[in-house]
Amino acid sequence: xxxxxxxxxxxxxxxxxxxxxxxxxxxxxxxxxxxxxxxxxxxxxxxxxxxxxxxxxxxxxxxxxxxxxxxxxxxxxxxxxxxxxxxxxxxxxxxxxxxxxxxxxxxxxxxxxxxxxxxxx
Amino acid sequence: xxxxxxxxxxxxxxxxxxxxxxxxxxxxxxxxxxxxxxxxxxxxxxxxxxxxxxxxxxxxxxxxxxxxxxxxxxxxxxxxxxxxxxxxxxxxxxxxxxxxxxxxxx
Numbered sequence: 001x002x003x004x005x006x007x008x009x010x011x012x013x014x015x016x017x018x019x020x021x022x023x024x025x026x027x028x029x030x031x032x033x034x035x036x037x038x039x040x041x042x043x044x045x046x047x048x049x050x051x052x053x054x055x056x057x058x059x060x061x062x063x064x065x066x067x068x069x070x071x072x073x074x075x076x077x078x079x080x081x082x083x084x085x086x087x088x089x090x091x092x093x094x095x096x097x098x099x100x101x102x103x104x105x106x107x108x109x110x111x112x113x114x115x116x117x118x119x120x121x
Numbered sequence: 122x123x124x125x126x127x128x129x130x131x132x133x134x135x136x137x138x139x140x141x142x143x144x145x146x147x148x149x150x151x152x153x154x155x156x157x158x159x160x161x162x163x164x165x166x167x168x169x170x171x172x173x174x175x176x177x178x179x180x181x182x183x184x185x186x187x188x189x190x191x192x193x194x195x196x197x198x199x200x201x202x203x204x205x206x207x208x209x210x211x212x213x214x215x216x217x218x219x220x221x222x223x224x225x226x227x
């Protein structure tokens with residue numbers, strides 16, 4: 001059974017930093033590209049970032065480019081999101097999502113339960 | 122960026138009804154279209170990919186169709202457990218973009 005478990009969320013002040021983790025199990029993590037998707041309270045879904053299986057290809061939403069960094073450790077079956085210069089508008093539940101394969105044209109097929117990030121003073 | 126527009130934003134239906142949700146892309150996306158179901162306080166669940174292919178384990182009451190710019194999700198024989206918000210999403214290009222969601226109430 002595929003499992004994606006996010007952690008690392010919490011309350012942080014504007015301008016602060018936070019590192020999210022996503023622990024993966026139940027599949028060959030190194031064979032799949034991964035994503036972060038967020039959802040602000042009461043709002044819709046917003047894709048944040050993508051990383052290919054070998055970390056050679058990265059994509060970011062314009063809203064986080066230059067502030068967030070996606071990475072992965074295939075030996076540890078883990079995905080990360082380093083978030084710097086956090087703003088109030090980054091407040092959201094952050095989900096990790098597995099692609100259906102590794103490449104450009106794959107859908108999100110599995111989701112974690114999410115971790116809440118609150119940016120407030 | 123490709124804009125995804127869903128309609129309606131909400132709907133109310135009765136048990137056993139058949140409902141259809143529409144999703145329109147601002148430019149052609151071939152069949153790179155997925156549908157997700159999200160219940161309150163829960164993570165999204167993948168229902169359909171490639172516009173019409175069911176994810177493993179998803180009941181056949183859900184069906185999708187379309188190609189290019191216009192897509193539909195149909196739920197047949199609505200049941201209480203189908204009460205949720207449904208999102209479409211394109212994966213033709215980055216940034217991946219979602220529709221605004223359709224809240225289905227029963």
